[in-house]
Amino acid sequence: SSGATLKSVTFAYDFPGPDFELTPVVVAQKEGFFAKAGLNVLVKFPPNTSTTTQLLTTGAAQVGFITTTDMGVSVNAGAPVVSIGNYSMSNNWALFAKPGVQLNAQHIRADLLGKTIFSYGDTWTEAMLPFVLRHAGLKLSQVKVLTAPSGNDLTDLLAGKVNVSTSTTNYETPGFVGAKVKGKEVQVLGTAVGAPNIPVWVYATTKSYATKNSATLTAFMSAISKATAWAAAHPTLATNLFDKTYPQSGYTNAYNQLGWQLTIPFLTNSHHQYFVQTNAQWSTLATALKGIGLISKVPAPSTYYTNQFLPKG
Amino acid sequence: MSSALLDVDAIAKTFAGTTVLAPTSLRVEEGSFVSIVGPSGCGKSTLFNIIAGLLVPDSGGDVRVSGSSVLGLSGHVGYMLQKDLLVPWRTVEDNITMVARLTRRVSDDDRREARDIATRYGLGEFLNHYPKALSGGMRQRVAFMRTLVAHQPLLLLDEPFGALDAQTRLEMQSWLLNVWRETGRTVLFITHDVDESIFLSDRILVMSPRPGRVVADLPNTLARPRELDVLTDPQFIELKSTIMHLLHSRESA
Amino acid sequence: MSSALLDVDAIAKTFAGTTVLAPTSLRVEEGSFVSIVGPSGCGKSTLFNIIAGLLVPDSGGDVRVSGSSVLGLSGHVGYMLQKDLLVPWRTVEDNITMVARLTRRVSDDDRREARDIATRYGLGEFLNHYPKALSGGMRQRVAFMRTLVAHQPLLLLDEPFGALDAQTRLEMQSWLLNVWRETGRTVLFITHDVDESIFLSDRILVMSPRPGRVVADLPNTLARPRELDVLTDPQFIELKSTIMHLLHSRESA
Amino acid sequence: MKKTLRSVLIPLISIGIVGLIWQLVIVGFHVQPYVAPKPWDAVMAVIQNWGLLWPLVLGTIRETVYGFFFGAILGVVLGVVMSKLELIRRLVYPLLVLSQAVPIIALASPLVLILGFSVTPKIVIVAWIVFFPVTVNVVDGLTHVDQDLLNLARVYGASSWRTFTQIELPGISTPLFSGLKIGATYAVGGAIIAELVGSTGSSLAFYQEHASANLQTPAVYGTTLVMTVIGIGWFLLVAGVEMLLTPWQRRNVARRRRVARPAADQ
Amino acid sequence: MKKTLRSVLIPLISIGIVGLIWQLVIVGFHVQPYVAPKPWDAVMAVIQNWGLLWPLVLGTIRETVYGFFFGAILGVVLGVVMSKLELIRRLVYPLLVLSQAVPIIALASPLVLILGFSVTPKIVIVAWIVFFPVTVNVVDGLTHVDQDLLNLARVYGASSWRTFTQIELPGISTPLFSGLKIGATYAVGGAIIAELVGSTGSSLAFYQEHASANLQTPAVYGTTLVMTVIGIGWFLLVAGVEMLLTPWQRRNVARRRRVARPAADQ
Numbered sequence A: 001s002s003g004a005t006l007k008s009v010t011f012a013y014d015f016p017g018p019d020f021e022l023t024p025v026v027v028a029q030k031e032g033f034f035a036k037a038g039l040n041v042l043v044k045f046p047p048n049t050s051t052t053t054q055l056l057t058t059g060a061a062q063v064g065f066i067t068t069t070d071m072g073v074s075v076n077a078g079a080p081v082v083s084i085g086n087y088s089m090s091n092n093w094a095l096f097a098k099p100g101v102q103l104n105a106q107h108i109r110a111d112l113l114g115k116t117i118f119s120y121g122d123t124w125t126e127a128m129l130p131f132v133l134r135h136a137g138l139k140l141s142q143v144k145v146l147t148a149p150s151g152n153d154l155t156d157l158l159a160g161k162v163n164v165s166t167s168t169t170n171y172e173t174p175g176f177v178g179a180k181v182k183g184k185e186v187q188v189l190g191t192a193v194g195a196p197n198i199p200v201w202v203y204a205t206t207k208s209y210a211t212k213n214s215a216t217l218t219a220f221m222s223a224i225s226k227a228t229a230w231a232a233a234h235p236t237l238a239t240n241l242f243d244k245t246y247p248q249s250g251y252t253n254a255y256n257q258l259g260w261q262l263t264i265p266f267l268t269n270s271h272h273q274y275f276v277q278t279n280a281q282w283s284t285l286a287t288a289l290k291g292i293g294l295i296s297k298v299p300a301p302s303t304y305y306t307n308q309f310l311p312k313g
Numbered sequence B, C: 001m002s003s004a005l006l007d008v009d010a011i012a013k014t015f016a017g018t019t020v021l022a023p024t025s026l027r028v029e030e031g032s033f034v035s036i037v038g039p040s041g042c043g044k045s046t047l048f049n050i051i052a053g054l055l056v057p058d059s060g061g062d063v064r065v066s067g068s069s070v071l072g073l074s075g076h077v078g079y080m081l082q083k084d085l086l087v088p089w090r091t092v093e094d095n096i097t098m099v100a101r102l103t104r105r106v107s108d109d110d111r112r113e114a115r116d117i118a119t120r121y122g123l124g125e126f127l128n129h130y131p132k133a134l135s136g137g138m139r140q141r142v143a144f145m146r147t148l149v150a151h152q153p154l155l156l157l158d159e160p161f162g163a164l165d166a167q168t169r170l171e172m173q174s175w176l177l178n179v180w181r182e183t184g185r186t187v188l189f190i191t192h193d194v195d196e197s198i199f200l201s202d203r204i205l206v207m208s209p210r211p212g213r214v215v216a217d218l219p220n221t222l223a224r225p226r227e228l229d230v231l232t233d234p235q236f237i238e239l240k241s242t243i244m245h246l247l248h249s250r251e252s253a
Numbered sequence D, E: 001m002k003k004t005l006r007s008v009l010i011p012l013i014s015i016g017i018v019g020l021i022w023q024l025v026i027v028g029f030h031v032q033p034y035v036a037p038k039p040w041d042a043v044m045a046v047i048q049n050w051g052l053l054w055p056l057v058l059g060t061i062r063e064t065v066y067g068f069f070f071g072a073i074l075g076v077v078l079g080v081v082m083s084k085l086e087l088i089r090r091l092v093y094p095l096l097v098l099s100q101a102v103p104i105i106a107l108a109s110p111l112v113l114i115l116g117f118s119v120t121p122k123i124v125i126v127a128w129i130v131f132f133p134v135t136v137n138v139v140d141g142l143t144h145v146d147q148d149l150l151n152l153a154r155v156y157g158a159s160s161w162r163t164f165t166q167i168e169l170p171g172i173s174t175p176l177f178s179g180l181k182i183g184a185t186y187a188v189g190g191a192i193i194a195e196l197v198g199s200t201g202s203s204l205a206f207y208q209e210h211a212s213a214n215l216q217t218p219a220v221y222g223t224t225l226v227m228t229v230i231g232i233g234w235f236l237l238v239a240g241v242e243m244l245l246t247p248w249q250r251r252n253v254a255r256r257r258r259v260a261r262p263a264a265d266q
């Protein structure tokens, strides 16, 4: 079909620049999944990591990519946004130590006691860390949390300035590889030390757009579903496509390859399903956010999401 | 209404409580050459600044040029200030044409005139020099040339020749007299050189020490053109002694 | 080796290819008062700047004070420059004590001296004024006071009284002569006023137009102390006419 | 008295006008509170959390003050040295330009690696930002100090130090204070960036970042208000010191006969 | 000729020295490549990726140039208006200080939201950073222009415009160019921050940001080198223009008799 008949949709990413988590969208653009669904999708990057919600609510974008914690606070702040599908189905947030340094789920208390933990100050880490500390039987005062929104956790970790860094495995591991440090990285998944196993990222839109553009959103999710499956099946091709689309991203192909490959396992649940959201994931999240005081009340889980646009079957 | 070109009427000036210029009146007929002498700090430059519109006098007085008040206005006189106020970023030639540059487009005629007089009065080799490379007397001459080429009918000259040697000073004086005579301009001239004041002017105003006021208005009827031998003329000598006496009696003033 | 306090030996100065000062030599005996007259731009100030160590002359010459070379050195003279170079951020009192301030701690004595002479010579009411609030003549007097209280044995004065009225000038001259006589200082004095040069000095050096050089070294044996009536002394008149002649014959020089 | 009142009132009016425009935009364009708050809500967010904010504000002020002083002193010293020694100027100038052309963030991270997460790197970063406008203005100012006044000092064989304190320093007061005012204004911004690169415990920057991540726009804008107030205050302080130290710029007569010897004369 | 050579050689030497120290630190302290690369590796990272970098560099230069020009003009205009109109100065100065005390990042995001992701917000941000030092220096410079020269213009009834072009503008050349040089130096840093906040994908800033996330330190430091070179180049350009436009600062005699009428006289 010709461009003129395609419906334009602006997709707001969660980070000011492109990286490999954008692969499904790129594949959907470049392999024609969007076009076949009658869509012309344009990617927009926010000026900083906390503006995606504002891009959506001000109409600058129609569909967005955001963390579930951002969804939590946005809804709490009264922003009329709604999640229309998980991007990842489980929690790959983890603690990392310098290669060769002791970090083990079995004796996590001893490994963390008195240590310095790096955090970007992101809401996700803030929400997860209390679970880990509680699990380890530690009070906040028994560790040192370093917050550095403009820092670089890997450099600080490798240079020995912090003992533990926090991130998701798909971003941290390629970084380690890029650093060419000897020895395998030491990581402990948050879920192994008490963090709830809930998705980190979702696709979202505004309530009004969802009401008026149900067909478009269904088409979008259907195309993204096919593209995600294709990208998971052809990781190398998909990553090359990403690199070709964003040649000046500054990331190496190796980094993107590894990053995407490490992302694939988190995209599906135990039933090999994409996207499907549950009441449980949202109420767990909301409770956690309320627990650290980020939101004032725990709303019904259905406030956050709808599965109505997911591809059938 | 009088036919005086300049009519200063009861002008006084007080700086922060100190009266510098007592109420002073003076009239200058069109085409006349009037000198002002007076002790240092008596308010001569202040008077000029008021006439030129740079200072606003205490309320009550008025300054009229050709009958209309110019209090606080400017643009009606050619004024050579006591400092040789050259523009540091302009060459000698461009400093001489500075008044044109400040008021309109500088024409080739302006430039030619500047070059001509600079060459005639010994600055021909310095047309492209910046002021910092000039001697004190050369700077003063440039400032004087700038004032003359402004072609204003009323000239205020504040010690224009103070830094010049006798010979150069004579040249400048005769040039000034020529211009004055030929173009019918009116000149108000501050000097500390009593000889000079008598040699040049029609009238000499003597001012008292601070707070300054005009204590004598002496007509000078010596015939023109005056040659150097006028210095020995009895009328000259008498006038000079009158002025000297007025100036020296200041302690009692 | 001579006993001259100042010995200027074949000093010349060229600015960018133009010779401003032809090789010039002069000797000044300790305790003498020497005047320099010469046309505007002939290099008088340049000569002073070289003696004071502000300018380096062309190679070949030398300047000796008390027998030792001071080429390019400074700190050995009291120098009043042609510009009344007051420090804008200092009051009159502080400007007078500026030399002390530049070289050592200002003492209460320094202050007292400054206040005394300022009061004696008509600036008592202006001790706390900044220079911008002074008249031209007042500025020049402050600069002169500053030079005198520097208490240097060798004084270079570049037209120190050019902006003063006759009466104030007389006061300053007699003060300078007093200081000179009582403290045995040596004075080199640039002036455009030939009367002044004869009235004050032991010797008068006449310089030629640019490139300047000393064309005459005229001793002045008029008896001291000299009163105002010296102006009519035949010796005075002869000396004056000699100097005038030398100055006016410049076209042929 | 009346003058002081005016010099306080007029800036307040202008801030009031900004607040009014802000309010009108929010109301007029129906801007939702999670996009941008009303000015009064931002102010309230500061007042209500003042207990929490105050220690953070104090921390930022401390970094600003120390950083400004070190930066100002470094700026003057560098400026003086560079204006005196041609070779040093030529060698060092490219490095100074380099130091400012590099984005601060790119510098801040290695600095934190070297100096740790204490207050030190923050002071260093503020000083790093502050010194540059001071140095440029001091270098350019010193190369244009009135040559005649310098000659006066030379005639009497004044030492370099006395020439500097008596002639050069007062002679460059205008550009020096221009540089200091520019530096003072940047100091807060520098402290904020430095705080973003790493703090153990809390900081004003992180408080804001956190509020931003959580869509608490009143707190975000409120924090910006607080930072701005610190910046304006610091600027005014420097401008006030300039007024105090350069009386000859505004007065014809010095205020009064000094009785005690001023320190500058020693 | 010899002088030009020297003025190019000495900065190069100083950069060489920095490179040497850098190399020595890396080798001497066994700094791992993921913390900081050897200088030569950084240079190589630039050379090898030049094809990729060049368009990004061009983009950054474009933002810098436009932003600088708008900022410089705005700075001069604001400075002039503020120095002439006391009321405007009092009203506007707090806002200017405000504009700089607010961290750029905090401003950049709303700006990008309003102006979109084009080159416009980047130019605006660069101009925003550049104008301030210019304005402060112009305001302070104009309040201290030689009163006697202004009087000269007043005596002859010169218009405000001619007084400005003939007396005030040349009279503030030193502080004006100090401000412009400071602004020129900041311009690149401003462009980089702007790129971080408002680029759709490709920009020098993002190239670096991602290289940093990659721990490709040679590329990170190489990009910094490139940014620095742009900054130094821009600074030198402004300094060169200053030399050209203010011959009276260095010469005793104007270079030659002008034949054509210069534009300034019109």
Ligand SMILES: Nc1ncnc2c1ncn2[C@@H]1O[C@H](COP(=O)(O)OP(=O)(O)OP(=O)(O)O)[C@@H](O)[C@H]1O
Pocket: B126, B132, B133, B134, B135, B136, B137, B138, B163, B165, C015, C016, C020, C038, C039, C040, C041, C042, C043, C044, C045, C046, C047, C082, C210, E252
């Ligand atoms: N830096 C310079 N560059 C070029 N020429 C200069 C420089 N300084 C002075 N001159 C020239 O040197 C000559 C002598 O100047 P100097 O000031 O010594 O004269 P002077 O005898 O003191 O004159 P006056 O009586 O007018 O003060 C002048 O022609 C002047 O233009």
Ligand SMILES: Nc1ncnc2c1ncn2[C@@H]1O[C@H](COP(=O)(O)OP(=O)(O)OP(=O)(O)O)[C@@H](O)[C@H]1O
Pocket: B015, B016, B020, B038, B039, B040, B041, B042, B043, B044, B045, B046, B047, B082, B210, C126, C132, C133, C134, C135, C136, C137, C138, C163, D252
């Ligand atoms: N801005 C000012 N504030 C205070 N006093 C001032 C100011 N300007 C001038 N004066 C004073 O006014 C008086 C007269 O100054 P003016 O310059 O008119 O004197 P003058 O007659 O020109 O003297 P001279 O022959 O020395 O040039 C002086 O005592 C001076 O100190």
Ligand SMILES: [Mg+2]
Pocket: B044, B045, B046, B082, B158, C135, C136, C137
């Ligand atoms: Mg006067």
Ligand SMILES: [Mg+2]
Pocket: B135, B136, B137, C044, C045, C046, C082, C158
């Ligand atoms: Mg001279």
